[in-house]
Amino acid sequence: MTQVVEPEVSRAKFDREVAAYRNLEATYRKRGWLLLDAEFPEVFVVFAATKLRPAPIVAAVVVDFTDYDLQPPSVRFVDPFTREKLLASTVQFQMLRRPPMPGIPPEAMAELMQQGGLKLSSMIQANRPDDYPFVCLPGVREYHDNPAHTGDSWLLHRGSGEGSLVFILEKIWMYGVDPLSTYNLQIQAQVTGVIAHLQGIPE
Amino acid sequence: MSESGNKSAEQLEREAEFLKKEIEGVDEVIRSEEKIKHDLEKREHELEEEARREREKHDRDHNHGHLVRITIVVNGQPVVIEAEEKEKLTEVRQKALQETQNLAQPAENWEIKDEAGTVLDPEKRVGEYHFGKEVTLFLSLKAGIAG
Numbered sequence: 001m002t003q004v005v006e007p008e009v010s011r012a013k014f015d016r017e018v019a020a021y022r023n024l025e026a027t028y029r030k031r032g033w034l035l036l037d038a039e040f041p042e043v044f045v046v047f048a049a050t051k052l053r054p055a056p057i058v059a060a061v062v063v064d065f066t067d068y069d070l071q072p073p074s075v076r077f078v079d080p081f082t083r084e085k086l087l088a089s090t091v092q093f094q095m096l097r098r099p100p101m102p103g104i105p106p107e108a109m110a111e112l113m114q115q116g117g118l119k120l121s122s123m124i125q126a127n128r129p130d131d132y133p134f135v136c137l138p139g140v141r142e143y144h145d146n147p148a149h150t151g152d153s154w155l156l157h158r159g160s161g162e163g164s165l166v167f168i169l170e171k172i173w174m175y176g177v178d179p180l181s182t183y184n185l186q187i188q189a190q191v192t193g194v195i196a197h198l199q200g201i202p203e
Numbered sequence: 204m205s206e207s208g209n210k211s212a213e214q215l216e217r218e219a220e221f222l223k224k225e226i227e228g229v230d231e232v233i234r235s236e237e238k239i240k241h242d243l244e245k246r247e248h249e250l251e252e253e254a255r256r257e258r259e260k261h262d263r264d265h266n267h268g269h270l271v272r273i274t275i276v277v278n279g280q281p282v283v284i285e286a287e288e289k290e291k292l293t294e295v296r297q298k299a300l301q302e303t304q305n306l307a308q309p310a311e312n313w314e315i316k317d318e319a320g321t322v323l324d325p326e327k328r329v330g331e332y333h334f335g336k337e338v339t340l341f342l343s344l345k346a347g348i349a350g
Contacts, residue, residue: 020279027318027339097346123346138347160307161344166279171346178320 001066001074003041014040014065017165032177033169041066045169046080049180058177059093063168064141072154072163074141075172077124077133088126088133095123095135095175123175137171139163271329272337275299277313278344288330292323299342313342 003010018038021028025035032048032055046060060080063073077086077093098120101109112118125146126133134142139162144154154163161167210218273284273295282302286295292315300310315323318339323332332338 017279023281024276024279030318031320157347161278161305162347164278167344170343174320174343175346 001064001071003067005067005070010065010068011040013068017065018043021165021169028169031173033173041068043165044078044083047173047177049177051178051181052183058180059172061169061172063165069158069163072139072141072144072157073165073168075135075168085132087130088124089129091124091133093124093176095172096120096179097123097175123171135168135172137168139167269330271334273329273334274337274339275342276339277303277305277342281339286329288328290329291325292327292329293325295329295340296325296342305342308344312345314345316341316343 021035021038021043028035030050032050034046034048035043036046037044041064043063043065044060045063046057048055049058057080060078060083062076062078062083062085064076065073077091078084079086098109098113098118101118104112109118113120123136124133125136134140134146136143136146138144138152138157139154141154143149144152157163269288270285271288273286274281275284275295276282277299280303282299284295284298284302286298293310296313296315297310300306300313305313315325317323318341320341323340
């Protein structure tokens with residue numbers, strides 16, 4: 001990514017975003033957001049699913065503020081331990097969104113989804129499995145750079161609140177992390193033999 | 204014949220002297236009672252004044268009890284709004300957006316959430332949520348059309 005904006009301008013805006021985050025860091029930590037590193041132009045945040053016990057780390061992102069805010073921040077999913085960018089085929093994380101259905105109670109909505117009667121859309125998109133996935137959301141650089149969204153320029157959104165650090169992190173949490181409430185376990189049992197009850201063995 | 208009968212002038216003078224002293228005693232009692240009356244009036248006035256102050260203080264505390272100090276975080280930026288319990292959250296949201304100059308998006312595009320991220324109904328009144336004296340809420344911009 002190229003820095004076209006005067007670097008000090010982007011850096012000042014980056015510092016402002018990070019300061020706003022730090023101001024409420026304790027609250028965000030309760031949600032499972034852990035900011036591990038913030039050095040211009042990148043912020044590295046991992047997300048833990050706090051409704052689960054033990055609470056797993058389910059996602060990690062690097063938010064890149066290069067050329068901010070002439071350009072919106074870039075968001076890439078990374079390995080939470082090595083910080084290496086993940087390919088679409090290796091991201092085990094979803095951000096699901098349902099269509100708006102005003103007036104339908106949440107229970108009915110859940111039942112409809114379970115029966116497959118409601119089409120959920122994924123907010124994480126990729127051109128190919130071996131490409132880097134991106135968050136398909138106004139306010140994220142990859143969304144505005146995508147040829148499918150040339151009609152929705154970032155400049156129409158800039159300054160509206162979209163594209164801020166907290167906005168991006170909250171959407172990842174809201175659509176991807178917060179809904180996680182149970183572990184999905186698959187157990188395959190293999191019979192390897194039988195065991196006698198020792199006291200039941202006769203003389 | 205006078206009412207004093209056959210009393211001598213000396214006796215009459217003594218009686219007059221006695222009555223004079225009695226009158227002086229009564230005057231003294233009157234002065235003393237008036238002083239007591241004055242002190243009681245003063246005390247009455249002080250108590251009335253104290254009662255008025257207490258009533259004002261109570262009214263102030265009572266009214267203050269209906270105010271909720273809401274720290275609203277608008278896209279990461281906190282602002283404090285003192286809201287009455289009868290106010291709707293929509294009104295509180297509007298004030299917060301105005302104070303933080305977040306006016307580019309319609310107010311309906313901002314969801315009101317608590318710390319845990321639960322979405323609150325903007326049409327409900329502050330008092331309906333029983334926040335207590337202070338609370339932190341979040342205004343979160345709805346995600347735009349994606350995909």
